[in-house]
Amino acid sequence: GEDVEQSLFLSVREGDSSVINCTYTDSSSTYLYWYKQEPGAGLQLLTYIFSNMDMKQDQRLTVLLNKKDKHLSLRIADTQTGDSAIYFCAESDQAGTALIFGKGTTLSVSS
Amino acid sequence: DAGVTQSPTHLIKTRGQQVTLRCSPISGHKSVSWYQQVLGQGPQFIFQYYEKEERGRGNFPDRFSARQFPNYSSELNVNALLLGDSALYLCASRATGASPSGYTFGSGTRLTVV
Numbered sequence: 001g002e003d004v005e006q007s008l009f010l011s012v013r014e015g016d017s018s019v020i021n022c023t024y025t026d027s028s029s030t031y032l033y034w035y036k037q038e039p040g041a042g043l044q045l046l047t048y049i050f051s052n053m054d055m056k057q058d059q060r061l062t063v064l065l066n067k068k069d070k071h072l073s074l075r076i077a078d079t080q081t082g083d084s085a086i087y088f089c090a091e092s093d094q095a096g097t098a099l100i101f102g103k104g105t106t107l108s109v110s111s
Numbered sequence: 112d113a114g115v116t117q118s119p120t121h122l123i124k125t126r127g128q129q130v131t132l133r134c135s136p137i138s139g140h141k142s143v144s145w146y147q148q149v150l151g152q153g154p155q156f157i158f159q160y161y162e163k164e165e166r167g168r169g170n171f172p173d174r175f176s177a178r179q180f181p182n183y184s185s186e187l188n189v190n191a192l193l194l195g196d197s198a199l200y201l202c203a204s205r206a207t208g209a210s211p212s213g214y215t216f217g218s219g220t221r222l223t224v225v
Contacts, residue, residue, distance in 0.1 A: 033213050043216040097167030101153030
């Protein structure tokens with residue numbers, strides 16, 4: 001079945017780059033997403049990538065997609081303390097009706 | 112424009128009771144989905160509604176039901192509450208049934224079952 005795996009924790013220093021990794025199983029997923037969740041809040045869509053793309057850049061965010069290995073990564077340049085949050089990778093299911101989320105990666109940024 | 116709004120924000124219920132959660136999508140969005148997020152986990156898909164029809168259902172028992180109204184707002188009902196139903200319930204909307212821009216999520220309803 002569909003499954004999304006993420007590493008659980010990442011700790012970086014302010015100003016460094018952060019790279020959050022994700023693997024997914026459904027090769028038919030058309031879109032792949034990155035969401036951010038701050039404590040006590042809902043999910044904020046950060047960016048998404050179409051499955052026929054290799055890379056997408058949006059200001060400090062860079063998404064890399066390796067479709068062969070079903071590997072997705074999110075790079076945050078010049079990480080700030082305000083970037084501390086849980087980051088979720090998600091793929092759309094085969095029917096296109098649901099998002100399948102990973103368990104989330106907790107990013108901790110120290111000053 | 113207001114985002115996705117959910118009510119109530121917090122709720123405490125007793126085992127066996129019933130609960131109704133409400134969601135108003137972004138104006139113009141016709142698709143509403145519900146997700147359950149247990150502490151420490153990613154959100155799990157419960158339902159999707161589009162144009163007032165159920166278009167998808169996740170692996171949840173029949174105690175969970177939902178509906179969408181003509182103004183595209185939605186309610187999620189959970190009967191015979193169990194302790195394990197304690198979670199953050201998230202509503203999300205998007206313009207169409209399959210918009211690539213993804214869903215916009217509300218801040219959720221925190222349900223505690225005691």
